[in-house]
């Protein structure tokens with residue numbers, strides 16, 4: 001693994017104070033290299049979203065720190081774009097305008113209006129949503145809304161892309177298509193990605209490494225499993241690959257035997 005680009009150092013998060021305080025995370029240590037795809041998996045409520053939210057700057061670290069490209073994370077910022085499970089598109093704007101809004105905010109003063117318009121369309125093209133650019137969010141499917149959310153995040157050119165169960169609310173086929181799109185895009189752009197998921201197959205298919213969390217309270221990283229397979233991967237071909245099968249078995253064993261909830 002190369003030099004750490006994103007570094008989570010002795011991170012602890014406690015919500016509340018005094019007798020009602022709840023310590024959710026303790027001693028979380030993780031280094032992510034540039035261009036790496038890392039998934040976080042663990043039982044419901046262990047603190048996966050909390051961990052991602054600290055990296056996003058949405059939840060403050062109680063102790064420890066998150067360092068991205070040599071800078072400590074202290075607040076949300078476009079260099080750490082987040083895609084949530086449920087889309088967060090503005091209903092009164094078209095697909096194109098939703099992405100354009102983020103592009104205008106991030107690149108105002110750095111790109112001309114024409115460049116910003118082209119960049120918006122380029123990112124909609126990356127997620128295959130050009131055909132629906134004039135539709136409102138209410139006029140497109142859940143999978144299409146997630147595609148737009150991904151386009152909006154990519155359009156900010158983040159240093160790290162944070163995905164919080166981005167495919168969690170989708171049917172299996174739509175989910176598979178979107179996973180393939182994310183793999184293709186990441187192969188082309190070499191994004192650094194941190195993704196929270198519940199889905200073992202999704203984690204193994206997409207990740208360079210899978211971070212397995214222990215159960216909360218005071219959850220931490222129990223084990224990190226590398227998946228030694230070139231990306232992007234073909235979901236049919238990998239199903240019979242020994243590295244894939246072993247990684248999958250190791251994650252299932254961790255979750256359902258050693259960390260049964």
Ligand SMILES: Nc1ncnc2c1ncn2[C@@H]1O[C@H](COP(=O)(O)OP(=O)(O)OP(=O)(O)O)[C@@H](O)[C@H]1O
Pocket residue numbers: 015016024042043044045046047048049050051216
């Ligand atoms: N802002 C908050 N204030 C108080 N408690 C919180 C807050 N955010 C999360 N928690 C608590 O922290 C714990 C971890 O929540 P978190 O959402 O990070 O878990 P998760 O692993 O992502 O769960 P799931 O897989 O079900 O989405 C839970 O007990 C939750 O109730």
